[in-house]
Amino acid sequence: MPLVSKTERPHSPPPRRKAASLADPAPDQRRLAVRAMAGQADAAEVLGAHLPDETDPSVRAAIFDVLVQTATPAALSQILRHLRSDDTELRNDAVVAAQRLPHLIAPAIEALLCDPDPDLRLFGVRILEDLPHPQVLDWLSAVLWHEPDRNVVAAALDVLAECGTAGMLPAVAAARDRFADCGFIGFACDFVAARMGTPQAPAQGPSRNGR
DSSP, X not given: OOOOOGGGSOOOOOOOOOOOOTTOSSHHHXXXXXXXHTTOXXXXXXXXXXXXXXXXXXXXXXXXXXXXXXXXXXHHHHHHGGGGOSOHHHHHHHHHHHHTOTTTOHHHHHHXXXXXXXXXXXXXXXXXXXXXXXXXXXXXXXXXXXXXXXXXXXHHHHHHHHHOOGGGHHHHHHHHHHTTTOHHHHHHHHHHHHHHSSOOOOOOOOOGGGO
């Protein structure tokens, strides 16, 4: 049997590269793992569950990008669950991500603005700040008419200072009357009303069922 020279011997196949993993200690490998999950059926659930454990900002950003690109109610739910986090940066990232899904957000906004937790109602208003949605003014008006927490009302007034219209003046006046003992609410109402036009007397507001 003739001998095979070294140059004629078949080369061994190169070793397979290990698939990137969300548990990899290297952030660049975790980013690759996140991107590889895009389009997978369980991507929203897996990535949403991983977010609280992720410490690298670039990997977190990649996760939120994939969740937004997934653009399903399940993906939005995974984003919004982190509004309850104790991690301030994670909460802020969740707000920004939610603002990128205006076509899905309406039911979630209505639920947030009625949540028993005033912090979640506050986050609902923060989402409205940069949300391209035709119901933004209606949602803010409902907050001014009905919201019992002064911090949530103050946040709504802050948003209205930039986007409010004269049609919002009755709701602004109603909020001012409801918090007559709160100086900073009164100041904010006067400031917003001045930007919108001449203040009007409060009219009868919409019922809570119309929120």
